[in-house]
Amino acid sequence: MPERWSDYLTIFMSALAVGYVVYEIERRRRKLHDLWDVLGGEDAELTAGLVAMVDSGELQPYTGATLA
Amino acid sequence: MPRAPRGPGSPRRPRAPARTPRETVRSRPTGARSTSLNARRREVSGPSSALEEPVGREEALVIEPPADAEQSARPATAGPRFQIFIIDAGWDSPAHRVLRQNFGLLRDLQRGERIYVLSREKSIEFIRSHRADLVGKDPIIAVHDLEALGSTGTAGFHGFRLHLGLLRTEEQALLALQAFSRFLNANRQAGDLEALIRAQLRREGLFGAIEIILHHEPREIGG
Numbered sequence: 629m630p631e632r633w634s635d636y637l638t639i640f641m642s643a644l645a646v647g648y649v650v651y652e653i654e655r656r657r658r659k660l661h662d663l664w665d666v667l668g669g670e671d672a673e674l675t676a677g678l679v680a681m682v683d684s685g686e687l688q689p690y691t692g693a694t695l696a
Numbered sequence: 697m698p699r700a701p702r703g704p705g706s707p708r709r710p711r712a713p714a715r716t717p718r719e720t721v722r723s724r725p726t727g728a729r730s731t732s733l734n735a736r737r738r739e740v741s742g743p744s745s746a747l748e749e750p751v752g753r754e755e756a757l758v759i760e761p762p763a764d765a766e767q768s769a770r771p772a773t774a775g776p777r778f779q780i781f782i783i784d785a786g787w788d789s790p791a792h793r794v795l796r797q798n799f800g801l802l803r804d805l806q807r808g809e810r811i812y813v814l815s816r817e818k819s820i821e822f823i824r825s826h827r828a829d830l831v832g833k834d835p836i837i838a839v840h841d842l843e844a845l846g847s848t849g850t851a852g853f854h855g856f857r858l859h860l861g862l863l864r865t866e867e868q869a870l871l872a873l874q875a876f877s878r879f880l881n882a883n884r885q886a887g888d889l890e891a892l893i894r895a896q897l898r899r900e901g902l903f904g905a906i907e908i909i910l911h912h913e914p915r916e917i918g919g
Contacts, residue, residue, distance in 0.1 A: 662833075662859060662862055663858065663859055663862050663863070663872065664856060664857075664858060664859075665856060665857040665858075665859065666853060666855075666856045666890070666893055667838070667840070667850075667853065667854050667855040667856055667857060668852060668853055668854075669850065669851050669852060671850070671854075672849075672850035672851065673826060674826050674827055674838075675838075675840060675845075675850045675854060675855070676850060677822060677825075677826050678779075678781050678812070678822075678838065678840070679840070679845075681812075681814075681818075682779070682812060686818075687781075687812045687814065687818075688812070689810045689811060689812060690782075690803070690811045690812060690813040692813075693800045693803070694796070694799055694800055695782075695784075695795065695796045695799045695813060
């Protein structure tokens with residue numbers, strides 16, 4: 629057990645530092661996951677919707693040089 | 697967004713043990729969840745496989761295509777690998793402007809792939825009818841991996857989305873767009889796109905930790 633108050637302070641500050649790093653990593657990860665999203669099973673409906681639009685001819689490959 | 701956090705307590709797809717690339721795609725359970733791409737810092741001086749926040753510049757996400765990606769699994773003469781969909785409801789946002797200004801270049805770089813642009817009305821209707829949580833994340837660039845779709849359908853991994861609308865500045869949006877294009881070009885012949893993405897996720901976790909420790913300050917990602 630620590631014998632001086634400064635030891636407790638050191639332990640406390642170290643815990644804060646570790647906690648901050650963990651928090652920051654997780655925050656970065658969340659933001660990245662928000663931006664880049666891998667399509668999986670739960671996106672099946674979304675994907676099917678787009679594929680259906682293509683199959684039905686509702687969507688055609690875009691040939692324009694710029695977006696309207 | 698509820699899709700993003702994949703922390704230890706996340707209810708999303710549990711972390712799977714290391715698998716071979718083909719196993720990764722084929723053994724995905726039907727209820728497989730989507731997760732997200734990750735990235736690491738872009739290294740100006742050499743090829744790397746991660747996202748990067750340019751030092752001294754406004755923070756932004758960039759995906760670097762892996763230099764040693766599995767490039768040999770698909771013949772170069774095969775047909776289009778991807779279907780690219782652009783969904784943009786038309787928010788007056790930096791990402792919207794960047795996409796409009798650079799679409800021609802993006803299209804030229806992805807020549808050979810089919811690009812589908814949903815009109816403003818179709819985009820709004822599509823977002824409203826399918827996924828309300830995508831509101832405000834557009835412009836969205838959705839990429840369908842035709843190879844994965846052909847083998848496992850929509851049950852497992854079958855592509856990815858870039859939510860450009862989440863980026864707050866034009867520089868961030870442009871860097872993300874460039875990274876997106878680079879990733880597609882570099883991995884068009886990749887045997888297992890999902891494995892590449894997951895490798896980058898792991899890499900980002902490691903580099904992110906090192907970066908935070910070295911910089912001693914938070915670095916904003918994605919705005």
